[in-house]
Amino acid sequence: MENRKVIIIGGGPAGIEAAYNLALNNCSVTVLEKEAHIGGNINNIVKLFPSFVSADEIHENFSQKSQHENIKLYTNTDITQLFFENDLWHAKDASGETYTADALLLSTGFKTFDARFKEELGYGIYSGVITSVELEAMFKEGKITTPEGKIPQRIAFLNCVGSRDEKVGNHYCSRVCCINAVKQSISIKELLPDTEVFCFYMDIRMAGQFYEELYRKSQEKHNVNYIRGRISEAAATIDNRVQIKCEDTLNQLPMKMTVDLLVLMVGTEASDGTTNLGEQVGVKGEYGFAKSLNLHGADNLTIKKGLFLAGSCKRPLTLPETMADSRAAAFEILNYLNQN
Amino acid sequence: MKNWGFTISTSRTIDMDKADLKTYNKITEKVPSAKRCLMCGACSATCAAHNHTSFNFRKCHLSFRRGQFENLAEELDKCMLCGKCKLVCPRGVNTRAIIFNMRIFLNDLNYKKISL
């Protein structure tokens, strides 16, 4: 196992999947995770679209993979500095501890958009306005309630919060929110069949296997209403519910609605780790995501020797895409190690 | 000509073969961002005039784009130019500029000539 050392920054799906595949090909892998647990954003999810597989299963599977003898896992390790010196990659964490290896994989993933930048939507102002992440947390609890702890009669989802929005500088589509909204609306209807669910959208983008089917199911089976119009203002009513304003564009008429919960489908942005480290090693691209050498053919390579990318640190990706991508990354790293 | 007691009703079809799609280009020359509009309706939803009347900026913009100018000028006069629409637009469209350029091209308004 001489000079087959690999450092992986980020113990999310991308990191672990790559680590495991490298470990199988007898590399000694060091996974550095800044949180206390591996799994990254998976930890905030209950069920996965479109299959509704329990996230715990996936998580369980990851933690098994991370047990592999060739994998050294360091949690609570926040890497602040990266540099390449005499053919070795060095990663220094906050405490000054340095890790070295022949190759380095950046799998620092994404974070969700801070909805408070869209003040007009009232997030952080009206308690009835929550983000998709907070809703998912409610699913974990197993009960959806209004701020007053009542059962919501009406829930509205708003797509494209922090994505496709020039005002906050994110021109791109986050790709996962549409289907996520469908998933969440179905989960709500399964928990609270009598609750009305409305989904406000600019475009519904169901470009994935079984996505369209799930969309249909939400309409046919669960009677979720889809309204084409972007909510532009939210305000609190006297009884502390949320009143939303939009145009029912297909009807060409203004629309007003009072809901118990307004769920903002917050888009994905590059995580701070991605942006900072990416900037340090000169692979920072558009919107702070890490930039691969070539989208077609060399998507895991970078301009830097021995530095590789995997998963949603490059762009918004779904879980299956991420895992496939990190397996590809593992393969690229093996090629690299074999050449040296 | 006889009085028939009725006239041939005109079709409500937007005939893209006959419609005047050129004039809209004049708008996009002046306001390039107009092209970016994806008709999400955020503007019309937040519109201050919208609280009082049926005025619908998005609709006006679309009609103009499709060359449907019928009583558009009167509609556009309802705008108070307050600019809320511009603030909520996700595509950063310069809505106010579109509005009064539309007015100008509908010959509803022009700059006063001041003799110096």
Next chain:
Amino acid sequence: MGKQYWKDYQKQIADDDYFYERSCIRQTFFPGSETAFLKMMREVLGKNIVDDTNLHTCTGIGFYSGVVQLDTTMTIVARLFALMTDSGLKNFVPSCVTSFGLINEVVDIWKHFPEELDKARRFLKEATGREFEIPENVAHPSDIIYKNRKALKEKMKYQLVNKKTGKPLQVVEHIGCHYSKIFPDHVVGSAEFPQVLAGMIDEWGGKVIDYPERRHCCGFGFRQYLVMANRGYSIANSKKKFESMQAYEPDFIVSNCPGCSMFMDKWQYTIAEMEDITYDKNKQGIPVLTYEEMAGMLLGYNPWELGFQLHQIQVEPLLDKIGIAYNAEEKYIGKSGMMLKTPEKPLNIIS
């Protein structure tokens, strides 16, 4: 395989022994047509067809405009069937497509609701003391002509061909909605490919124009044209068709529906009056024929016998194209031999 598939679009049309039901409006607007039909049935094809003098309306127009209620309608239809039964026939041939639609509808109702049939029998019995059988076969005259198009062709003096150029005439065919759309499977070629008129035209040397609005309604919705307020909408539909067919420079329009023929003929004049638009090069309008007139014309019947002089759009230019001889002086001589009144604008509909 294709042929196999086409079978589904065929229709059972009785061979002989028909009971003919005349149409209310056709007798006024196209009086020559029905006569011509009977004539060619008997003389050319040698079929047995009964033209009963005790006929009366089928109330289709009343029924579909929602002013005559169902029970009445069924009873009246029942009486028509009684007349057929009396003359010992089983094949019903309604001249009007609305009758055709209604007859089919009533028969169908009776199929699904026998109690309604009993009711109708009872009513008829009580009212007239008559009894009736449901026809075995209901066919529209256009079906029958379609069926016999080849036989007719043999006897024809002319073809749908421009005498000068030798090119086939451009023909617009229009099927009545009540013929093709109420019971599509009772239609030659169903509603998708109504073949009934196209078949004749192709057979007789013409060329069918397949223009964008070919399947569009002529606008003769009873509730539309009967109410003056709605008439603008009604005519707008015909206009849409004309605008769409104009580019193909049709030589004439043929229809199997009294309303359609009448409308397309008269509305052309109305549009010309209102908007000063005509839809043929010579500003004389596009002649509109019924299928019987078309057949009769080609068989060499006298145009004035066929009643062409009563058309709004003058037919002479068409006759000239085909090279059919006619005597212009006799145009307005009525059956009685008396001179009819000549219309204001005989030829050019644009004043």
Next chain:
Amino acid sequence: MKFNLFVIPFILGALILFAIIIYKYIRWIKSVDRKQEYFIRKNIFTFKTIRAIGEIIREALIHNKIYKKNPLLGYMHMSLAFGWFLLIVVGMIESSLSSGTLFKEPWLGIFFNYFITTPHGFHMADTLSFIMDLLLLIILSGVMLALIKRMRARFMGMKKTTKHHLYDRLALTSLWFIFPLRLLAESTTSAIHDNGSFLTGSIGNLISGLPVQAMELPLWWAYSMALFFFFVSLPFSRYMHIPTEVVHIFLKNWGVTVGEQYSGYSDIQINSCSRCGICIDPCQLNYACDITNVQSVYFIRDTRYNTLKDEVANNCLMCGRCSESCPVGLDLTMLRQQLRNKQEIPGKLYYNFIKKDNAIETTDVIYFAGCMTHLTPKIIISMKKIFKSAGINYWFMDEENGVCCGRPLRQQGFVQQSKDLVSKNLRIITESGAKLLVTSCPICYKSFKDEYTLSIPVMHHSEYIEQLVMQKKLKLNKTTIKTVYHDPCELGRGANIYDQPRNVLNKFTSLIPSESEREDSLCCGGSLSNTLIELSQQIKIRDNALEELTKHNPDVLITACPLCKKSFIHGNKAKVMDLAEIIADNIITDLNNNTTSSKVNKAELVLN
């Protein structure tokens, strides 16, 4: 009679000049509007006139303001204007002394050395000719500087200098020639008659070797011609500002202001622009977006030569930074607004759709949030809290179905439409019988103040909050938050509200200064008055402002305008709060004392 043919060009030029100027003045003064005429009549025979004369000497001759802004530039203007003025005056004295009478040939002073060749002929002759030479020297130094400025603007501490018009070039060149030629002419004369002082005299001696006899007349001719060309081109060139500025200063001192509509006074203002180009540098469109043809100097030039394009008239943030820096004190923003004037259908009411029957509550205080504030709900909530804890009973006028104040329309030149809206709001305000109107939006505030005829005082919430705090109606937590305050254009330069918000902030936060604040605070780019720039350009302006404001990395960036807040918050460089918000968060209510302050810290944790 001391006469020579070469005097004719000068006399001719002078006559033409005066004729044109007089004609223009009469036309302009005739077409001032009613209000302006009233002020002229009212104040013409008052102390104000004397004050005006003072200002004329200070500004038109000595160019005090320019001097303060940029001493070198100031000296240049001063040397030319004041120097020349003295040259004429002293010339007059000199000539009258020599001829011993006041009724002498009017051109004598101008061509003195040519006609009076007896050097020591009269009392004080030497001293005077010495002064004359000294003045000439000063002027020449000014001309030198002008030449250098033309060639290298940076040397004069200016980033950009004005691009000029044809007339200007003609006048400018002739102006440059006048004094060197005068120098040469006098020198040659003194070479012949030895009647020059230290400058002309010594140059005379140097050139005495040359065929001075032959040179003398041509040079005097040239000098006179230069004067002619200058005089004739002056009224059509930017140098028209020299005479016009004088009139402008008088009118200004008499209290004449630029009105809603274009008037004679607007003409006077436009002609008073010397096109010094000082307004170019402070314009953010210029240095943040690299738009270089719309600045006030060009806007006025185009207007004057009737070549104004909508693209120029509309492309302005109306932030007022140019007016602030204008040495002549022109009301550039207002002029622009006048030139944006749109044709309208007379008497047409555009906003009839606005229902009259919205419920009007009668209270002491009306709160008018403003359209934009509805997109920053935090401000509204904070204001509600402030009113509540100060125990004010108020009516939230535009909570539902608010009507725009009308200023955005007016800024685009839709005056009539705007008035329509004004009347609608005015009705509501008066019927409510309130004693005070409080608004959260500086745009509305300026509108209420300047464009409405309100019988009751109107306050921006920053003013109002200060009042409440001073009256101890609001008690605030002492915090350690490091704040920086951004002056919104309409509130600061627009309405002179600089201290009130700062006083409040100083009371309970540590307010740090920013690079450019108060009068020269920057625009956030969110301005409603510019309908041409695209989002990308707005963002450049915003970032330019943000950079300055966050230089000393404050915890919170405080502003007092919903538009500024929106722009800055999307900049995502620092935590942004409205004044009302930070106040509301730190009010000490007797019930819950610490929760409020802890809320702030929590919020900070999340954001930073």
